[in-house]
Amino acid sequence: MLVGIGLMPHGNPVLNPEDEETRRLAEVLEEIGREFSKADSYVIISPHNVRMSEAFGVIMAENLVSWIGFGGIELPGDYQTERELAREIYGRAKAKGLPVVDINFASLGGEYSRFPLTWGELIPLHFLEKRPLVLLTPARKVPRRILVGFGEVIAEVLEEDEKRIAFIVSADHGHAHDPNGPYGYAPEAKEYDKRIMQFIKENKLEKLLSISDELINKALPDSYWQLLVLYGVLKKVPMKVKATAYACPSYFGMGAALFVRS
């Protein structure tokens, strides 16, 4: 069964918070870690692993290994894939006609069947006790209803599983908060972040559908697509919001939310 959901950022600042808001954000991440210490495994969706335009990825490689940190911050990490669960998610999504591929690597099994992890997975996982996991990847060029549909499939599969599974959504928000940042300044970054954090606090993720492509394109988040998947999960398994936090200590916004069973 699905025991809860963590929306978690993957920006380096949460590893070493330097201001009050970021400290509060890191506290919520630690709370998510404590809450999910009861989970047997995680399903994590990350925007910084495989990036396919029009297909969701289900990583089938047996071993998931740290490979790329951001800005020189290298976190170690070595996880096992919960392959049976991965196969079930892949099979169910495919049966529903969703655009999904199963991604193994090098060998079909054994030590050579391994896949690289980046900061997009390693930073959220840093706050969680070590468990087997399933790594999923979103896609930006699929219709919104398909993203929501993928979330519904994930929820169904996790709900039917005997194990206690937490769903982790790795996401950062607007990346255009700082005129001196790599993406420059756009007021839409603040607007986007404000709206999505409000929808999360209100627990009304259906409002995500009101966000225009234009706002997304200007705000430059890496969250919108995973948030639609999250909305799909919550449509199937409604939960309550136990904690949220937001900080923007550099050029991009970071948010955290803990959803637990009602």
Next chain:
Amino acid sequence: MLVGIGLMPHGNPVLNPEDEETRRLAEVLEEIGREFSKADSYVIISPHNVRMSEAFGVIMAENLVSWIGFGGIELPGDYQTERELAREIYGRAKAKGLPVVDINFASLGGEYSRFPLTWGELIPLHFLEKRPLVLLTPARKVPRRILVGFGEVIAEVLEEDEKRIAFIVSADHGHAHDPNGPYGYAPEAKEYDKRIMQFIKENKLEKLLSISDELINKALPDSYWQLLVLYGVLKKVPMKVKATAYACPSYFGMGAALFVRS
């Protein structure tokens, strides 16, 4: 334009040949390297990178970096992706209705957009001068005509390109040659290897379609699917066979072939 095709093995024995047949095989690999020193870039299809059941992969990551060697033999390697060509292959295959995905990783561009290489790519590339390349991956659970069709698309795209491009097929053959090997012994390994090398020497790859699934399943090659892609390329751009070699110094068969413009 397509300047030629190299069928190249990826087994460690070619790096340090210990018998006459393997030495002859390595010589043909060196000949392929010399022949393609005139190429501007390579398109390589490998069975030991991304392994998806039902979709071809076109790797879009900017940087391709050595990550996994086999049996402790680690070859270095750091290549640039020819992204425009990769996009063209992806777009054309998709437009033809083939099951294909574009695979970027971590970031859309820049230093973090990188993807791991294995022995499946690094050993063939070891025999070739360094060039930008496009990495493709085959799929085992697609119909044979779709594999041939992917080859036809590749040939069309390479033929239309202004650059001189060599197509590299990474493949080993039967893996059940040795009762003490990891896959045990099956007489079908020898039979499979004999047939495919004969088809290659005769330059009659259409005969690949006569090989039964049963023979493939017992011989345990990692070549059949790429060979169908190769057949598709040769259907569009017929070439002559300039050199071939075969050796089986351990539990798996290795073959090389150099195809050049007629």
